[in-house]
Amino acid sequence: MNVFDTEMHLVTFLFVIAESVLLLFQTFYLLSRPSEKRRLYFVILLFLLILYNITGGLFPDPNLSIDIKVQNILAYGTGFSMACYFPYYFYKGWELKELRFHAFYGVWLFLFLPYLAFIGIEYMFTGDLISSVQHGVAIAFIYAIVVMLKMFKAISMKYALDNSGWTADVYLTYFAIIPWIALPLISFFQLSQFVEVMVTNLGFTIITFLFSRNNIIKSWEEERQLASLNGNLSLLDSSSDVFLNNCQYYNLTAREIEIVTLIRIGQTYKSIATDLFIAEKTVAKHVQNVYRKMDVSNKMELVGKLEDNQPKTEI
Template identity: 40%
Template sequence: MYPDDKRRVGYLVLLILLMHYNLSGALFPDPRIHFISVSLQNKLAYGSGFLMAAYFPFYFYRSFNLSVLKFHALYGAPLFLLLPYLIFFVFMYPLSGDLKFAIRYGLIIPCFYSPVLLFSMFRAVRKKYTSVVSVRKLYAGLEMHMIYWAVSPWIFMCLFAYLNVIQWVEVVFTNTGFVVNGMLFLHKSGRFERLEKMRLMKKDAMEERQQKDFKQTCLDIGLSSRETEIAQMLCLGKTYKWIGELLHISVRTVDTHVQRIFYKTGARNKIELQQFLGFEIKVFLLISVTMQRISDSSFNQLIEVLETFIVISLRLKIALKELLCEATYDKGCTILNFGEKQEIVWFLLDGLLREVRMNKLTLKKNTTWFWLPHHFVYTDPGFFSQQVSERAIEVTDYSKTVFISYFQWVTLKEDFKEVEVITERIRGEHHRLRTEHAWDMNNLSVQERYLDKEQVLNYLFARTQLNYIADFMGMAPDTLGRLRTRHLGKRKH
């Protein structure tokens, strides 16, 4: 379920609870309703109010990603709001029949807890919105005050009940909070829909442009319309049989067209054909990528690594969490192509990515680097210099990442001095690892290289091909295979 879907579900539950609160408040207690006892009517009327007050912190914790409210949402509200209701209104009130006693003593703890909860919610909202980057401060301040108005009436419901406030005053006050909350929900949903629509429009425009570029490339090298059609299907990985059935031609005719395509392009296989026709970007767009806002656990993993470089201020943590997203990529897709600017930097949470360099003479791909979990993924030159990349980044195993765009990173650098320090530390660490690896390739024997990187190799062997690892290790696949067999045999003995 996507984050916006969760927000809609949360709001739907809130709407149902509000309807129950208003209906029970309007109808109960009424002695003329004979099929429901007055005792049960009072329990339902008061229960709806308690339930609304207890649900509000959970709703804001989940819908607005206020992690500071986790204790109150999961433990505080049930313990200090719902438990007193169960004890005094559900169990003791039916036994004693004294509603005033239940109100007098059952609302003591909730009345003391309500200001604490209200203060915690205000503090959580302020932390979230006062540390956003400068371009959003006006909007953030408006949204923050709207949340204050939405929360306050419901937190004071217990106090209204204890002071026996007139019902119409209580209903108007609490429903005003709901109206403000509804405005917040509609505003956030509308903004999400606008951003999603813009993203899809950009994606469609990019695909349309790439489709035109692909067809123009095929036309420039002399492919016919039928050959262009078949070349596109080949680049998509379709089989001769599938193509023949779609175009109502025999497999032999398909093979004849393919031979002509290979002859005109000079390609020897489908991969070289994709590279020659510039199809790799399109392949990436066709592969499903799942994206969502960053989770607390993923964010904590990232911060833990960043704080090995420098202590991260609370303001920067809040700003970062606003901007970061998670993405999962399927095995086999390309997230950065040759000749592209790397406009996104990734932090790998799980999986495996490899850096690929293309030999311009042989068109052979060589694996020059692997990224393992808890490493920042970028090429050099690449993300930080915003130069055209001479290498590609491919997903060799199903991978989960956190990412941020270059524009967002630059915006953070303008507002937080420590971001510049983080940038240099990341680049320095990346350069150190690359330099050490290059030194090992030039100065160590294949046996020494294997032993030096045995732990990393064990991770790689479980997730990618032998020839990719051999490229990375600077040795022949047969040599690496023999070393692997030999050391596995020693481990068994």
């Protein structure tokens, strides 16, 4: 069942709508918290999947004014683009360092070049789409198996499985990878759009579930850390008024006051970064600004000046 007199199957259309809404939500969330790199990698993957669904659903269509060859090249190109990004997503988003070669080099050698050589060049000259696709995806399929085995090993190492057996997360992650392996087979055997969409989007659905679950766990952890931070702040003694007055005297910003307050109770840059959800180098930069404002060179001098209740002259 197609929609709007196009080649797009109804199921493809529904996936595009649902994933577009998800993309909009994730993009707004990312804009509010731009430091979340893992969400950025997820948004890119989601965008590529939507593009793949749209081009794969609409092309080829003889009723369109675009040349059929161009339509086919675009349709397969978006599929190869998503396949090329997949190892990078797991390398960066899931921190599977063992995939570095495949993320930066392997996909170019064994996915992009075959696509360019067979679907981009051979098909343009011969016009034989089926043969060109089969030539291009044959290498991709073999490479996909190699990457799959590498991913399985990397995932097992990441989860540090013990004698109790594999966790549900490991099983789900494996199932999320399998559709990526199936892409070359779908193209090789020219399976229907319905089968193609169901297989590829099933894998992405699993990835979305794992991504959302991990974010919920992260939110719980942030709440726990925030509660711990509030507990630390409550440990400050009765000299807090003097401390805060001195912070204002030296024109410290709100963020700088947060940081020096935590330095005062003995926290390290790393623990401060964790509690405030910022990078450790950002903490260091703020501290250097405080040192400059207060004309000090170390933490002891910093805390000493901020706890000094003696009258000060104008700076």
